[in-house]
Amino acid sequence: MxxxxxxxxxxxxxxxxxxxxxxxxxxxxxxxxxxxxxxxxxxxxxxxxxxxxxxxxxxxxxxxxxxxxxxxxxxxxxxxxxxxxxxxxxxxxxxYEIGVFCPQNITSTADEAGIWFDGTGEVYDITGDFILNLPTLYNDSHWQLYDEGTGLVNVTDTQESCDGAARPNVEEQYQNHCVECSIDYVDGGIxxxxxxxxxxxxxxxxxxxxxxxxxxxxNGVVLAAPAPVEAILGAYTIAAFDDCAGHINLVAGYHYHGExxxxxxxxxxxxxxxxxxxxxxxxxxxxxxxxxxxxxxxxxxxxxxxxxxxxxxxxxxxxxxxxxxxxxxxxxxx
Ligand SMILES: [Zn+2]
Ligand SMILES: [Zn+2]
Known part of the structure; x- marks a missing residue:
């Protein structure tokens, strides 16, 4: 209707x-x-x-x-x-309500986080296993997105860290983070x-x-250009999407990179x-x-x-x- x-x-x-x-x-x-x-x-x-x-x-x-x-x-x-x-x-x-992005820890399940895709034909649920498997997936031992002591995933969970990481030129301190931003940082949407x-x-x-x-x-969301995957992965970050293939940055707000x-x-x-x-x-x-x-x-x-x-x-x-x-x-x- x-x-x-x-x-x-x-x-x-x-x-x-x-x-x-x-x-x-x-x-x-x-x-x-x-x-x-x-x-x-x-x-x-x-x-x-x-x-x-x-x-x-x-x-x-x-x-x-x-x-x-x-x-x-x-x-x-x-x-x-x-x-x-x-x-x-x-x-x-x-x-719909914007969904979850990054997993909290290395035991998180598919329901507890969003998805990732890099344009090479796969869609990954960002589970704890996905986080653990990153060095193998991208064939680079520098990947370490979690704390080995606690099992907690490094997530950009403040506006400052979102700002420094949800961009093509990721600040160095946010390397090895799962990147997410709250819609509240952009007053509910741009x-x-x-x-x-x-x-x-x-x-x-x-x-x-x-x-x-x-x-x-x-439904009122912009269809954006392809996500800059090389820059994202080059900084050892995962710019997590929710299950609808959208994510947030401070410039564009919530936007889609896939259908x-x-x-x-x-x-x-x-x-x-x-x-x-x-x-x-x-x-x-x-x-x-x-x-x-x-x-x-x-x-x-x-x-x-x-x-x-x-x-x-x-x-x-x-x-x-x-x-x-x-x-x-x-x-x-x-
Ligand atoms: Zn994006
Ligand atoms: Zn047709």
Whole structure:
């Protein structure tokens, strides 16, 4: 069931009054293009961008956004002037409590801590055993994340230590720590503003993600660039994620580095993977797997493809890969 809070209701009301509800979700403009797209149905790998779906603000969870979604003129990376939505995310998930990160001691179980992934295809529960096994896992005897006398794990459990360790240039004194920060250090979450083109514009050349944010999750959390794993491991730290693949630093607040299923709030009626967010180019991002547990086989290098319902859209990578999508298919706002 969809719930709307008062500030978000405003654009809908305006939209109904001025355009009629059908136009608000873009179906007027889509219907003519759907016909064109269906003629490609037999094509095995359809990654065309002939059919695009507008950003629908009502896909966001209530409380995910801190204000209504105003429309404003924006310039895209390809030079186009167009209309963008200004999306102000709350910076904390609207649909669950942020979870635990680091284990307390070397006997902690999977339930008592979060996860770690380094982009090499594994997701580790940060158990006590994981902490004990670090020298073997990373083939370096300098790893020592716990006190041998007490079995307690070295955790950055103050704001000062979080500040010194939850950053690419980890302070030396916090080497060999499991790094975590409390959401209280950032006053419960850092809200952030994004301009996203209402109608995505495909570009002739895909653009790389780089070190910038990728998009926004429907529950109000930013989809961040890959975690700087080399710097983290190079400092003998584990920047623990909660089970939803998010963690906190003092600059970005709570942010995601992978898609662990916690923001897949828009279930699709046709068995397609659920929607979890929007990339900054305005194309929708969906989970990796459909309801039968299968990943699409026709994804392009950006991890996108096209169908008649969703137009061009992305499927997030497995959480172990420390990324969401391969590249931007469309232009982002400057
Ligand atoms: Zn991070
Ligand atoms: Zn799909």
């Amino acid at each position: 969809r719930r709307f809070n008062a500030p978000i209701l405003t654009p809908l009301v305006v939209c109904i009054l001025t355009l009629g509800l059908a136009a608000c979700n873009g179906s007027d403009t889509e219907s003519s293009v759907v016909t064109e797209a269906t003629t490609n149905e037999s094509t095995p790998a359809d990654t065309s961008t002939d059919f695009v779906v507008e950003v629908d603000p009502f896909n966001f969870e209530s409380d995910a956004l801190i204000s209504s979604i105003p429309t404003q003129t924006c310039t895209l990376s390809n030079g186009d002037e167009t209309s963008c939505y200004k999306i102000d995310i709350a910076g904390v998930p609207s649909n 809200s952030e503003s994004f301009l996203i083109p209402i109608t995505p514009v495909a570009t002739t050349q895909n653009s790389s993600i780089g070190n910038a944010n990728v998009g926004v999750a429907l 662990a299923g916690c923001s897949q709030t828009q279930i699709q009626s046709d068995g397609h993977a659920a929607m979890m967010g929007y990339a900054l180019d305005g194309f929708g991002v969906f989970g990796m797997l459909n309801e039968d547990g299968l990943e699409p086989t026709d994804l392009d290098e950006c991890r996108g493809h096209t169908d008649d319902t969703r137009g061009y859209h992305y499927h997030a990578a497995d959480v172990s890969e420390n990324m969401f999508i391969g590249c931007f298919k469309g232009a982002t706002a400057r």
